[in-house]
Amino acid sequence: MKEITLTMVNPTIKKLLSYATLEEKVDGEYKKYTCLPSRKLYSIEVNGDTVSCIGVEFLNAKEAVIKHIAVLPKERGKGIGSSMIRFLCKNYDIHSIFAETDKEAVNFYSKFGFQITSLGEKYPGVKRFLCEFKVQ
Template identity: 80%
Template sequence: MKEITSPAVSPSIKKLLSYATLEEKVNEEYKKYVCLPSRKLCSMEVNEETVSCIGVEFLNSKKAVIKHIAVLPKERGKGIGSNMISFFCEKYDIHSIFAETDKEAVNFYSKFGFQITSLGEKYLGIERFLCEFKIK
């Protein structure tokens, strides 16, 4: 995993972030990772190809929120997303990590061990979920 600090977003990171947020918000979100000290964006490469990224916002020294997590479709199901979460928790000694997501990603977080709570229909016709993982 490598931390991304470049002021310009690369095409591969732009593509990955577009899986995790609206395409029109990618540049704005990327800028937050570069400018805000509370945010970190990291990527993972396989055979010199950027295949995933994870963006985290630190709420305090032991608590963080996953803002974005994405893996190229051809690389999904190989444990890459789980490895990225584990990496962040270990590297930054995170004791509690959260994510808000849609129904599509609930199984991913549930398999990792996150507790899932429905937030109801937060947007018209779209149910959202709070996923929380506490490290003992």
């Protein structure tokens, strides 16, 4: 896993981010990773191709929020998403990891061990969930 240095526009990372946020928000979110020191973006390469990314915001020394996590569709189901979360747990001295997600990703977080709390219909017609993981 490598930290991405965002000094220029990386179309592969922007494409991955589009799987994790609305298309119209990709440019703004990408820019936050270049400007905010509390945000870090990591990727995994397979055979020289970037296949996944995880974007994290560190709230403080002990808490982090997964802002974005994305894996190319053809690479899903291979444990890549879980390996990115394990990377965070191993490489940072954090006690809690949070994520807010939709119904589509709840099973992924639940299988990893996150506690899931419904936030209800946060946006019209869209149920959201808070996921929290206590790092051992």
